[in-house]
Amino acid sequence: MQMLRTAFRSLAFLTLAGIVMAQQTEAPQVQVPAAEANRRGKESEDKKDYTDAMRWYRIAADHGDAQGQVAVGNLYSDGHGVTQNYSEALRWFRMAAETGNDEAENNVGLFYLVGLGVAPNYGEALRWLRKSADQGNAVAQRNLGIAYFQGLGVKPDRAEAIRWLRLASDQGDQDAKTALQNIGVLKPTPP
Numbered sequence: 001m002q003m004l005r006t007a008f009r010s011l012a013f014l015t016l017a018g019i020v021m022a023q024q025t026e027a028p029q030v031q032v033p034a035a036e037a038n039r040r041g042k043e044s045e046d047k048k049d050y051t052d053a054m055r056w057y058r059i060a061a062d063h064g065d066a067q068g069q070v071a072v073g074n075l076y077s078d079g080h081g082v083t084q085n086y087s088e089a090l091r092w093f094r095m096a097a098e099t100g101n102d103e104a105e106n107n108v109g110l111f112y113l114v115g116l117g118v119a120p121n122y123g124e125a126l127r128w129l130r131k132s133a134d135q136g137n138a139v140a141q142r143n144l145g146i147a148y149f150q151g152l153g154v155k156p157d158r159a160e161a162i163r164w165l166r167l168a169s170d171q172g173d174q175d176a177k178t179a180l181q182n183i184g185v186l187k188p189t190p191p
């Protein structure tokens with residue numbers, strides 16, 4: 001009986017040792033801060049290695065980093081490194097928008113405005129665009145100006161459109177400047 005107990009303990013020890021050894025031979029999980037993951041993602045994206053970019057951005061996004069979430073959404077929106085999927089892009093943009101990220105808020109607004117990954121909903125579009133525009137996002141200001149000019153979800157309001165387009169143009173948004181020229185508010189600049 002003693003011999004059986006000793007054999008059992010030895011077997012248990014060897015089994016335990018085997019588990020410990022197996023755990024030690026696995027590749028260690030390296031914790032990368034979100035900022036570093038975003039930097040590496042951008043590097044990969046610049047090299048057009050979108051699969052690697054997605055891997056790094058997901059690390060940042062999974063940490064709750066809004067910049068990483070926007071980057072993942074952009075890759076889904078553009079179909080880089082993944083199959084293009086507007087619904088998935090919108091899901092990632094919403095996560096970042098919920099944190100107050102102005103780029104994500106603009107993207108959510110634009111997706112609702114034109115119906116990418118979701119049915120068009122001008123009310124939702126304007127809500128998100130205004131949040132972003134109020135934070136000074138020039139692209140959102142331009143998009144909001146266009147919505148007011150075209151009457152998308154609101155009564156057309158030329159003065160309000162011009163106000164938002166001017167705010168965007170004053171920040172250097174060339175498309176807003178072009179829009180102001182097209183509606184006769186600004187004179188085209190000579191080439």
